[in-house]
Amino acid sequence: MARKNSGTARKLIFLIVVCAAGVALWMGGCDKIASKFRSKTKTQPAKKEKVARRAPPSTSVPGPKLAIILDDLGNDKEAAEAVFALHYPLTISVLPYHAHSTEIAEEAQRRGLEVMLHLPMRAIANETPEGHQLEAGMSSEALARELTGMLESVPTADGVNNHEGSLATADAKLMGELMPLLKQRDLFFVDSRTTAATVAFEEAERAGVRSGFRNVPFLDDVQDVAAIRKELELAMRGAKEKGAAIAIGHPHAETLRALKEELPRAQAEGVRLVLVSELVK
Numbered sequence: 001m002a003r004k005n006s007g008t009a010r011k012l013i014f015l016i017v018v019c020a021a022g023v024a025l026w027m028g029g030c031d032k033i034a035s036k037f038r039s040k041t042k043t044q045p046a047k048k049e050k051v052a053r054r055a056p057p058s059t060s061v062p063g064p065k066l067a068i069i070l071d072d073l074g075n076d077k078e079a080a081e082a083v084f085a086l087h088y089p090l091t092i093s094v095l096p097y098h099a100h101s102t103e104i105a106e107e108a109q110r111r112g113l114e115v116m117l118h119l120p121m122r123a124i125a126n127e128t129p130e131g132h133q134l135e136a137g138m139s140s141e142a143l144a145r146e147l148t149g150m151l152e153s154v155p156t157a158d159g160v161n162n163h164e165g166s167l168a169t170a171d172a173k174l175m176g177e178l179m180p181l182l183k184q185r186d187l188f189f190v191d192s193r194t195t196a197a198t199v200a201f202e203e204a205e206r207a208g209v210r211s212g213f214r215n216v217p218f219l220d221d222v223q224d225v226a227a228i229r230k231e232l233e234l235a236m237r238g239a240k241e242k243g244a245a246i247a248i249g250h251p252h253a254e255t256l257r258a259l260k261e262e263l264p265r266a267q268a269e270g271v272r273l274v275l276v277s278e279l280v281k
């Protein structure tokens, strides 16, 4: 009888312990939710602060990877909407100070796309200069001021690539001054390689900036769907041969159509489309 009683008591104690643990866990969970809510309400009213957002690391996933950057967004909201509607993990690079730069950058981040600042830099021909661009010979103060302003215009940027820049990216002094500023802000850099003489990637590496460069041809130098599909095939082949490829195109209707037609094939061929932040080292 006594033995039976002590058995029941033990069961009762066990039950109480389990219940207590359950309640503690539940409260812990509530606490986490509450703290999440607290941190949300705390950061929400802040002005357009850069939200630290990193693509999930996938280095453990084997197989070739392809990142596609679409440059020159900022002016055309419809073009941005058309990119969003593709529903692929694409990276968009936004020119600063255009009519919809900030809006597009913020919406793209909400939609899970990666955003870069498409940093205007002086081209040799300089035929279509942006209102603000980096110039060889500019003072370090002017450089820092320009970069700050541009990043305010594209507040959700995780990284930077150059727009034009055949003159500026070949200037070791300018690139050598730019890269530590990117490092300070924890931004990665992709060299668009608009000239064979570029030293931007080397300078980025020297400054310890996570960096990469376009290592397959531009997708849409010829704005024709068949031609762009061919370039996409080359990019996929490049990804297979090199293990990873960074391609750059633009949100032209022809480019978006070619992407729509070709990207399902990439998956079928085992090439994984990734955000460019996964490929910078």
Ligand SMILES: [Zn+2]
Binding pocket: 071, 072, 118, 162, 163, 164
């Ligand atoms: Zn560009």
